[in-house]
Amino acid sequence: MKRHEIVTAFKKASASQSAGQDCVEVAQTADGGRAVRDSKNRDGGLQFYAPEEWAAFIDGVKAGAFAR
Template sequence: MHNTDNLTFVKSSHSGGNGACVEVATTADGGRAVRDTKNRDGGTQFYTHDEWAAFVAGVKAGEFDV
């Protein structure tokens, strides 16, 4: 079980003020924690460093473009 008490979550400076954003924090082991700004207590998803790196690489490569 992961604890989010000591994490510092940030959201993109490109996020609008409509509340439809996600926040990301770096975990102690270099992974990432992600949560929804509309429901911060609704749960947090955790990713290892390798999982996050693969996701970022996919975004940069256009794998998620619609």
């Protein structure tokens, strides 16, 4: 398996679905990382994050580091 091989379907946040908003979509990669794409422009490219990078992002979200 290749590191950046996408192994799950892309998912959009449930909050953006209920509000009718476009957002980003996330899928898991073969190495346990994540692939991220723009839900409004699915063919516009992907960003890939290693498992450690994704875990650090999630920890920051939980800690409120990105709150407005």
